Amino acid sequence: MFGHTLLVRSEFFSDGAGYERDEFMATQRLPGRPASLLPRATCPHCWHRFPPEESLWVSAHPDLDDDDVVTPRGQRRFLPTRITATGHALDIRGEVCHHLACPRCHLTIVRALLELDPLIFSILGAPGSGKSYYLAASIWQLRRVLGTQFQIAFGDADPSANRMLNQYEETLFLNNQRDQPVALPKTEKEGDLYQSVVLGGRPVLFPKPFVFSIRPQPDHPLSRHARALSRAFCLYDNAGEHFMPGEESSSNPGTQHLTVSRALLFLFDPTQHHEFREAVASQTDDPQMGEQGWNFRQDRILLEAESRIRALTGLPQSQRDKRPLIIVVTKHDAWRSLTGGSHLDPDWFIRTSRSGRCALDVARIAETSEQIRSLMLKYAPEVVSAADGFSSDVTYLPVSALGRGPELVEEAETRFAIRPRDVKPVWAEVPLLYALQRTVPGLIPSYSGRGRMKARLHTAEGPQG
Template structure:
């Protein structure tokens, strides 16, 4: 990409950006373009079936590169790994976020609920846009959303296991790149843009506050020893991440199963007990290694522990589930300026209650998390809502898709935004704690 083509772009162009695949930094003018003509196949990084990537010398009047066959091109690519780069990364800084958890922890369902709800909550409540930066790269997550929340409006029970397939260590969520004799498999992120809308309180800072969100999802098996290497750097994005999200399913812990006993709201079949702290400990070890942290040094970026399947254990927190943690607030300088503010105090109160439960059943999770990060928050969620039943034919948990109603699914992400990007999500003023 040359200075000629850049002159037609908005004045807010970044001087440098970061590839969401290989995490190399480069100036926008170094970006490659993807050839459009069908004869221009065969890229030395991506293989014979992929369109060639090239540094252009000719452009259309609108600033699009022209390939060797005279066709205008539309897709950009990283100069290092040659994988596709969304145009939003030329104007909006990347915000790296990583989500990880043990197999069957409910991570994929949580992701589907998160993005499905964010598409409504961010624009309608917080006056911020939330959109796919690259629909092709987000295709699998969009399919998750459709399968769980909009694919079937009937009242028949559908086993949860049939709605979303397990996250794999290879396949649609990974891209293979050749560097000479070395082949590297990179995780494919989900990409979104987040920006203040015109009616946002900080609309004038839209470019400054806007971000291209790069959300990484890893299979639990990726955290087994030896799974991360130069050829498969599948979890190295975690050292770049501004917020880490660890998905923990407390119902997989035998001690937790004994605690909920007959108090579970839903009669569910026995769940095989599985240790999940090795996943967290291995993730912590990798972040320390790739971020250059010593064993005694705490990570200064937030760690959010997402506690799934809250519909089965909400009674353990001692009261009814809390409402959404945002409240109406009024500007101190303009009485007519009424807006929604995120109530971090309500989230932190829930966090303390959830932490107390974990100390009884899974203290090693609390210990590992708090020995690693300065800022640890525990947030209970249910991805599909409160009406989970048992399918009589399969004996597995099932829902009626028309009754799916996520609870607090957006809260971990919104809470992370308040920490990583102050100003985009207004926060309520903390209430002073009463002295004892």
């Protein structure tokens, strides 16, 4: 696969020792650097940028288990010198290798990351704000809406990395025991969602990414630009504790993706906010209202993210961050009474033309954002001022990952559980759709209310809806 590297290295093997002739021939036939590779790839684990040719291979022979960058000790990483006809490296024991790794952190990366431009979004929020449920529901919904309404293929680029999220989705949406209450596990700080490596002699903990591929399908309005619009899309589900002030250190750079991400999603949970709780307590039977709740200020998480970003990127105090900051106001079902009690219309944010083309209605998104911002100003003004002080591009969006509150189940570890039959996400896909529309121009057609859908969606008929 790395023809360029191989042709240079083939001299090394000119005596023919140690490899089979057909492999050598296959290598010789490979063209130079494959055009499909990016000039520079980005590691989704440590955010190191490197030319794809510098990717390491993970050896396959069980004796070669002496890599001590990954913890626990793993299979040796190496630069390829012998490649099979199918483009796989052979390790020094002649075993065919299948996995690639980052030259810096040695964690495995999938081929899509060497070919597709990366698109990283950061999700942050207090512990218990609903990040895990939100991720499961938003990805579940996004898989559907991108394919059926926007002609975009959305898939797991790295099924092993996405295993945890797939399990979340299976638990909530593909569960055969639809009446049996279930709960997602609490995201442990150093559990399944984190991985440890040794860099510069010291242990470092990185959050595991979820990696997806986004590719316009042939019937997408801009399919002729498919390459430019395709992305390797990375998201992280951090333990909320990592965003608490004082939690960051050089051995725990868990939140450094904040500096490379193209959009930030801050999850604000009204059920953990004193004024919101007082205002809705008598109007919801959500058992989370009866709980003690967290007694720290959620705005401090946003302020902490801001100070880390300023420190890491050198953004001066006089300037605000230009990336879209989306304040995702979670558990809408529990505070719906403050917006007149009505349910969110599931299709309100999508416009459909007479020919059946869909566009994201950014005018309605802006209108909704204004309404939620007013509500936030009334009950949680400190969050609005933290957001405004940090970013010049703030949007407020309500979501309900579950569509209703959980039940109190004493035997469940988390105490709260939901029956799969009751899970009906509302607007869970909207924040990510909007962030995609903002950060990959042309990928998601938009309708701004001024008569035309962008991305030249339709010519004669004008939008409907």
